[in-house]
Amino acid sequence: MAELEKFKPNIDKVIERYRKFLRMEDTGWPLLYIQILIYSDTQSFIPHHQFVSKDIIEVYETIFKRRLEVDDDMLPVIWVNLGPAMMAAFMGCPIRFNSRTSWSEPILNDYSEIDNVYFDPDNRFFKGLADLLRLITERVGNDIAIGLPDVGPGSPADLAAAIRGRERFLVDLYRRPHDTKKLMEICVEAYVEIVKTFLESISHPYDGTTTGYLAHWMPPRASSIFQEDITVFLSPKMYHEHIRPFDEMVTNQFENSIFHCDGAWHIIPDLLEIDEIGTIQFVNPPKGPHILQVEALYGEKRKKPIIIQCENLDIIKRAIQAFGCKGLRIDTHASSVKEATKIVKAVKEFSQRI
Numbered sequence: 001m002a003e004l005e006k007f008k009p010n011i012d013k014v015i016e017r018y019r020k021f022l023r024m025e026d027t028g029w030p031l032l033y034i035q036i037l038i039y040s041d042t043q044s045f046i047p048h049h050q051f052v053s054k055d056i057i058e059v060y061e062t063i064f065k066r067r068l069e070v071d072d073d074m075l076p077v078i079w080v081n082l083g084p085a086m087m088a089a090f091m092g093c094p095i096r097f098n099s100r101t102s103w104s105e106p107i108l109n110d111y112s113e114i115d116n117v118y119f120d121p122d123n124r125f126f127k128g129l130a131d132l133l134r135l136i137t138e139r140v141g142n143d144i145a146i147g148l149p150d151v152g153p154g155s156p157a158d159l160a161a162a163i164r165g166r167e168r169f170l171v172d173l174y175r176r177p178h179d180t181k182k183l184m185e186i187c188v189e190a191y192v193e194i195v196k197t198f199l200e201s202i203s204h205p206y207d208g209t210t211t212g213y214l215a216h217w218m219p220p221r222a223s224s225i226f227q228e229d230i231t232v233f234l235s236p237k238m239y240h241e242h243i244r245p246f247d248e249m250v251t252n253q254f255e256n257s258i259f260h261c262d263g264a265w266h267i268i269p270d271l272l273e274i275d276e277i278g279t280i281q282f283v284n285p286p287k288g289p290h291i292l293q294v295e296a297l298y299g300e301k302r303k304k305p306i307i308i309q310c311e312n313l314d315i316i317k318r319a320i321q322a323f324g325c326k327g328l329r330i331d332t333h334a335s336s337v338k339e340a341t342k343i344v345k346a347v348k349e350f351s352q353r354i
Helices: 011-022 056-066 086-090 111-116 124-140 156-164 166-175 177-201 229-233 236-251 265-273 313-323 337-353
Strands: 031-036 095-097 102-104 209-211 216-218 223-227 256-261 277-282 306-309 328-334
Touching (some): 011 216, 086 102, 086 124, 086 156, 177 236, 229 236, 256 265, 265 277, 306 313
Parallel strands (some): 306 328
């Protein structure tokens, strides 16, 4: 049996679609990731990914079995995570959990203490998660992929902001750029070591890497996913001069990377220029503007594959018209397997017509 075939019978075809997506080649219709929110018995089978329970494998198997007939490009991937405070925890920040997420507290009150900021591979949260990744990988074998954890906020500026405190870090970028540079250098080194360790712990189906958060596949094995959410507070000039050099330090350590862009549309021109960023994933901010309004990504203007969110079928069709099918993955949701199947059929038919 081929890798992942148990829960994705057409896995060879799907992986080939991902290869074409990454090469900006024609896939016929966009890659589709449809999250099925509620099943007919009204029980949600979407686990709270941040928190690890003893039955996590069984929960995911239930999800994958229920959606076997959906002919989209969603891969059977398990996402093991500790929430958005995870990377800060690895750096020694105190963290707290509630039922849905995690929060961290800054630890760098004065830059005279910066030598006390470092990544300790014996950190209990890091060792626990790395061990769990290896254990689950051994248990599921080739049936399910174990995705790279969502290591954010782990990129240089986001992690530095968690360690220093967001407001103080933003002020420091203007008033103490030498100190912020040193802090981000520490964060680059930590991020790279952490991700490379995790890459040794997860599975690598089809000699590539899957990401837990996006259930996305990309070659080769040395791949990463990161973000700079702090950039929503910065001008394009500030990102270009103060943050981008450190992002490139990270991407230069990996053969492929996904950049998660959460509403910071003003840094898109820079992201499109960073060669080692293979794919950009866009999350629409609650108050807009929608990614469909970013003309820099239209048609032939775009030289990188993108992942976008679409709330319904009408927006999916508008996205196909605006961006074309090449290098486009659309993430959406459905309330049932039946609805998800209808979405796939409609997208294929619409793509072929245009």
